[in-house]
Amino acid sequence: MSAIAFELPEELTALCEGLSAFLRTEVVGRHQRHADLLDSPRRLYDERGAYSPEVLALIQEVRMASARAGYYAMSAPESLGGGGLGHLAYFLAWQQVYRVCGAQYWLGHHAISHWAKGPSPVLLGLTEAFQRNHLAPLMSGEHSMCFALSEPGAGSDALAIKTRAERDGDGWRLSGSKIWTSNSPYAQYAVVFAVTDAEAAAQRKGGISAFMVPTSSPGFQVERLIHMFGHAGSDEALLHMQDVRIEPWQLVGELNKGFKISMKGVGLGRVYNTARAVGLGRWALEMAVEYTKVRSTFGKKISEYQGVTFPLADSAMGLHAAHLMGLNVCQLLDRGQPALKELSMTKAFAVEQGRNAVDRAMQTHGAMGFTNEMYLADAFVALRRANVADGTGEILRNTIVKQLLAGDTDV
Numbered sequence: 210m211s212a213i214a215f216e217l218p219e220e221l222t223a224l225c226e227g228l229s230a231f232l233r234t235e236v237v238g239r240h241q242r243h244a245d246l247l248d249s250p251r252r253l254y255d256e257r258g259a260y261s262p263e264v265l266a267l268i269q270e271v272r273m274a275s276a277r278a279g280y281y282a283m284s285a286p287e288s289l290g291g292g293g294l295g296h297l298a299y300f301l302a303w304q305q306v307y308r309v310c311g312a313q314y315w316l317g318h319h320a321i322s323h324w325a326k327g328p329s330p331v332l333l334g335l336t337e338a339f340q341r342n343h344l345a346p347l348m349s350g351e352h353s354m355c356f357a358l359s360e361p362g363a364g365s366d367a368l369a370i371k372t373r374a375e376r377d378g379d380g381w382r383l384s385g386s387k388i389w390t391s392n393s394p395y396a397q398y399a400v401v402f403a404v405t406d407a408e409a410a411a412q413r414k415g416g417i418s419a420f421m422v423p424t425s426s427p428g429f430q431v432e433r434l435i436h437m438f439g440h441a442g443s444d445e446a447l448l449h450m451q452d453v454r455i456e457p458w459q460l461v462g463e464l465n466k467g468f469k470i471s472m473k474g475v476g477l478g479r480v481y482n483t484a485r486a487v488g489l490g491r492w493a494l495e496m497a498v499e500y501t502k503v504r505s506t507f508g509k510k511i512s513e514y515q516g517v518t519f520p521l522a523d524s525a526m527g528l529h530a531a532h533l534m535g536l537n538v539c540q541l542l543d544r545g546q547p548a549l550k551e552l553s554m555t556k557a558f559a560v561e562q563g564r565n566a567v568d569r570a571m572q573t574h575g576a577m578g579f580t581n582e583m584y585l586a587d588a589f590v591a592l593r594r595a596n597v598a599d600g601t602g603e604i605l606r607n608t609i610v611k612q613l614l615a616g617d618t619d620v
């Protein structure tokens with residue numbers, strides 16, 4: 210029986226079923242075969258805090274297996290050879306990943322091209338020359354990429370970026386620093402956002418362009434891996450670029466109109482984080498419910514104590530609402546509506562509900578909830594971080610209020 214009355218298109222139901230089977234074989238199976246490596250935080254990373262070559266090879270294997278099965282590039286534009294599926298498919302697929310894999314089988318995160326790490330609508334404006342010479346390994350999952358927008362002095366206020374691409378013959382010279390760039394220590398390409406028209410950028414009227422930069426380019430440097438809360442190693446890094454030569458084939462989309470591309474990416478990130486929150490929240494809730502049926506204290510199953518079960522009812526209410534909001538906003542986006550207010554409400558609400566559900570599941574498990582073997586702490590950290598990545602809770606509320614004050618009070 211389903212808790213959801215929305216009629217999902219048959220092809221999307223089939224996609225989720227197929228994906229589920231893929232995840233069990235290719236992700237859960239791989240984790241089981243390589244448990245010595247993947248379950249050991251000490252073996253995951255080298256002394257710098259970067260994934261070890263064995264781990265990177267497994268991540269690449271998952272990407273490539275998924276590409277062969279037709280899942281990896283499902284949301285990439287058809288013109289690039291992707292599946293061209295919309296927001297609803299992206300939401301459902303990511304939710305499936307996190308529900309099936311939870312936080313334990315974390316290779317699942319690589320089973321679908323994350324909008325910032327692999328082929329996605331962000332790449333719609335790739336030049337023909339890039340497509341001809343560089344696209345195939347990105348589509349097949351052999352290569353990956355990263356999305357370099359944030360800078361030490363520009364996070365929420367992304368229009369304040371200082372990285373510059375100065376004209377140099379028919380191309381540019383790129384200089385500046387980027388921070389928090391996920392997957393950058395491992396990626397072959399970075400989508401770098403830079404000021405190309407200082408005057409327009411100062412007036413916040415365009416002037417920012419996007420470039421596809423091979424991370425092997427002379428002058429491109431991963432300066433430092435940043436160890437984030439809860440991890441012995443890192444996915445995020447501080448980047449430095451000094452006079453990196455950019456050729457015309459590296460421009461993505463139109464010159465000086467790159468900021469729109471960045472916002473397209475961030476919008477997909479909001480859909481992704483909503484799906485991740487609902488998926489991880491449901492995974493945690495299901496574990497907590499099961500645990501109440503087997504754990505006894507004072508001669509009774511803990512499922513008999515309302516102090517234990519009422520928080521789980523709260524989780525169910527919050528996750529159900531977040532799930533419905535996710536389904537709804539994706540349908541608005543797929544109809545071509547900007548859904549600015551609705552996407553902001555959905556992402557802000559969902560990550561809070563997902564995090565609360567994980568937090569309550571930890572409490573339900575007592576001390577067990579804090580052990581690494583339950584992976585609840587990993588899920589908590591992921592969702593705590595999600596309240597900052599792709600629009601902080603405060604920035605999303607700013608957007609909601611702006612829309613309300615402009616007269617868009619429809620809820």
Ligand SMILES: Cc1cc2nc3c(=O)[nH]c(=O)nc-3n(C[C@H](O)[C@H](O)[C@H](O)COP(=O)(O)OP(=O)(O)OC[C@H]3O[C@@H](n4cnc5c(N)ncnc54)[C@H](O)[C@@H]3O)c2cc1C
Binds near residue numbers: 325356364389600604
């Ligand atoms: C796990 C993770 C992965 C990330 N990956 C990437 C990536 O791959 N690429 C990339 O480019 N960036 C990435 N980021 C960066 C992310 O986009 C920024 O962290 C985010 O935009 C917030 O910027 P900031 O950290 O500089 O915080 P700031 O913008 O400095 O904000 C600090 C605090 O002030 C609040 N605040 C700021 N302005 C306002 C306002 N006007 N009204 C109310 N409150 C306000 C914020 O909500 C926040 O609480 C990642 C971040 C995280 C946590």
